[in-house]
Amino acid sequence: MYKRFISQLLFIFVLLFFQLAAVNAFAYEKGTIVTKDGQRYENVTYDILEAYKIIKFKLGEADKNISFANVEAIYDADGTDVTASVLGGYYKPQKETWKSDSDPVVREGRRAKFTVGWRLGANYSIPVSDYYEGIEPGIGFDGDMLIGISRNFSMRLQISKSGMKVEDDFHMLYTDYDYTILKEDYDITTIRYMLCFQYNSVQGEIDRGKTMFYSYSGLGAVSQKVKPDVLVRDNYTDILYYANEPVTETKFAMNVGFGATAFLSKTAGIDFSINIDEVFVGSYAYGQSGLAFIIDLKVGLVVLLH
Amino acid sequence: MSKSSSILLGIFALAVLALGGCTKPYIITEELAGPLTPDASCSIGAITDELPSDFDLEDKPTIETIETFKSHLYNELEDQKIFSVMREGLANAKYEVTGNILDYKKGSGFIRFLVGFGAGSAQVVVSLKLVDLDTQETVFGGNFTGAVSSWAEGGEVMFKRVAKDFAKQLKKQLEQLEKKKAKDNVHQAPGA
Numbered sequence: 001m002y003k004r005f006i007s008q009l010l011f012i013f014v015l016l017f018f019q020l021a022a023v024n025a026f027a028y029e030k031g032t033i034v035t036k037d038g039q040r041y042e043n044v045t046y047d048i049l050e051a052y053k054i055i056k057f058k059l060g061e062a063d064k065n066i067s068f069a070n071v072e073a074i075y076d077a078d079g080t081d082v083t084a085s086v087l088g089g090y091y092k093p094q095k096e097t098w099k100s101d102s103d104p105v106v107r108e109g110r111r112a113k114f115t116v117g118w119r120l121g122a123n124y125s126i127p128v129s130d131y132y133e134g135i136e137p138g139i140g141f142d143g144d145m146l147i148g149i150s151r152n153f154s155m156r157l158q159i160s161k162s163g164m165k166v167e168d169d170f171h172m173l174y175t176d177y178d179y180t181i182l183k184e185d186y187d188i189t190t191i192r193y194m195l196c197f198q199y200n201s202v203q204g205e206i207d208r209g210k211t212m213f214y215s216y217s218g219l220g221a222v223s224q225k226v227k228p229d230v231l232v233r234d235n236y237t238d239i240l241y242y243a244n245e246p247v248t249e250t251k252f253a254m255n256v257g258f259g260a261t262a263f264l265s266k267t268a269g270i271d272f273s274i275n276i277d278e279v280f281v282g283s284y285a286y287g288q289s290g291l292a293f294i295i296d297l298k299v300g301l302v303v304l305l306h
Numbered sequence: 307m308s309k310s311s312s313i314l315l316g317i318f319a320l321a322v323l324a325l326g327g328c329t330k331p332y333i334i335t336e337e338l339a340g341p342l343t344p345d346a347s348c349s350i351g352a353i354t355d356e357l358p359s360d361f362d363l364e365d366k367p368t369i370e371t372i373e374t375f376k377s378h379l380y381n382e383l384e385d386q387k388i389f390s391v392m393r394e395g396l397a398n399a400k401y402e403v404t405g406n407i408l409d410y411k412k413g414s415g416f417i418r419f420l421v422g423f424g425a426g427s428a429q430v431v432v433s434l435k436l437v438d439l440d441t442q443e444t445v446f447g448g449n450f451t452g453a454v455s456s457w458a459e460g461g462e463v464m465f466k467r468v469a470k471d472f473a474k475q476l477k478k479q480l481e482q483l484e485k486k487k488a489k490d491n492v493h494q495a496p497g498a
Contacts, residue, residue, distance in 0.1 A: 037444070052333045052449045053408040053431050065335045067433040067449050069356045069406040089358020090408070151364060 031082065032075040035066055112148035113206050114304040119144040119271055121300020125162035131281045131292035134170035135188060138163030142298065156196040156216050162294065164190055173230065183231035192277060194220030194255050206304065208265050215258040222253045222279050252280045261302050273298045332471050336435065336447035338479035347391035348383065349399035350376050356406035367410050374462050378469035379403055386477040399439060406433040412461055419457035427455040430464050434472045446476055
């Protein structure tokens with residue numbers, strides 16, 4: 001019983017604590033406060049009410065509140081000017097006049113960080129799931145086109161050719177007494193077409209030494225062509241059968257990815273990223289997963305136009 | 307613990323939550339010391355940018371937003387019937403309302419609708435004051451906060467709330483002064 005009572009009491013105190021913490025960021029300090037209208041309050045112990053942008057202290061019995069906007073200077077007990085550390089960005093506020101959306105300065109401030117860009121690179125694609133059984137990772141190539149939409153968002157058109165290949169000891173055909181497999185090879189070509197929405201994060205404007213971090217997600221299709229190179233002999237008639245007709249299937253896919261571009265100049269950079277494609281393969285075999293994944297480790301060169 | 311004490315605890319918890327949730331959206335920095343000049347005129351003056359130095363240009367309110375805020379101030383003060391004449395940039399006005407934008411978060415109605423739980427909420431902190439233009443003294447002022455967390459409301463509602471709180475507080479302090487004056491008159495009457 002008591003345990004329940006104590007836990008309820010604790011719960012209330014935690015709630016109370018968070019309520020208070022949300023409203024006030026207490027920072028008790030002692031010092032002298034000078035206001036813009038010429039008032040000077042010596043040796044007061046003040047709190048900062050961050051939510052209201054207020055400095056609060058006792059003046060006799062009464063509470064005195066001073067807006068950040070009315071603070072000229074704050075000195076600590078030793079007389080050192082601590083205005084900057086107490087007020088942070090409010091020490092020297094912007095004081096700019098308001099600008100309308102049509103103002104050139106505002107438009108410049110909101111301009112996309114690049115207009116269009118291209119990326120060319122290589123990928124190491126790792127297939128995952130039952131669907132890709134017998135397929136091993138490989139090195140491929142890819143190209144992307146980036147279209148700046150706003151300051152932090154862009155579209156990403158992605159085309160990539162995976163270097164995945166069929167394992168050497170993978171066989172689809174089984175020998176029996178009637179046939180002899182003389183040759184059995186498969187060549188797999190996987191090309192992905194994706195249209196993604198990308199979020200870009202870079203401090204300030206793109207320039208030499210800056211790094212842009214990004215993440216994206218999109219939809220598209222995976223086209224997979226399997227070209228057999230199979231030679232079989234009929235053991236009774238000695239007739240040879242050769243199969244080399246490719247089979248192509250296209251699957252719907254979604255992807256997510258994230259990466260970073262380290263800029264060598266305002267327009268060029270080296271790009272590293274990880275991409276995960278989720279391929280909707282459907283129920284291709286009883287009891288096997290209808291989803292397959294291709295994980296890519298990518299490196300490339302990026303060129304952006306401003 | 308008995309059932310009744312559990313209920314009492316629950317009520318207490320709700321009261322704590324209610325009190326916490328009802329924290330005032332403003333702090334008065336300058337209390338009204340005396341009554342305003344009767345039938346005085348008032349002008350809506352400048353609302354200036356006091357946003358921190360590292361505040362992004364693109365995140366600032368636009369001039370249109372500030373104009374909307376000014377019109378809310380005008381309407382709310384007009385509703386309270388404190389001044390006889392009110393106009394923006396009124397020449398020879400006795401009083402002027404000025405302000406400083408200290409914090410601003412535009413928020414996103416779409417995210418408020420999509421995610422909720424406070425995501426995409428809009429917020430503003432404004433320092434507002436009523437200045438006597440004859441003496442250049444601040445007669446009333448405070449820092450007012452406004453917020454919008456519901457998807458059903460637009461971001462400008464927070465400016466309306468700030469303007470309303472300012473006008474109502476000014477009216478309230480005027481009424482308190484009048485009541486005090488009336489009380490003092492009653493006390494003085496027998497000896498007069």
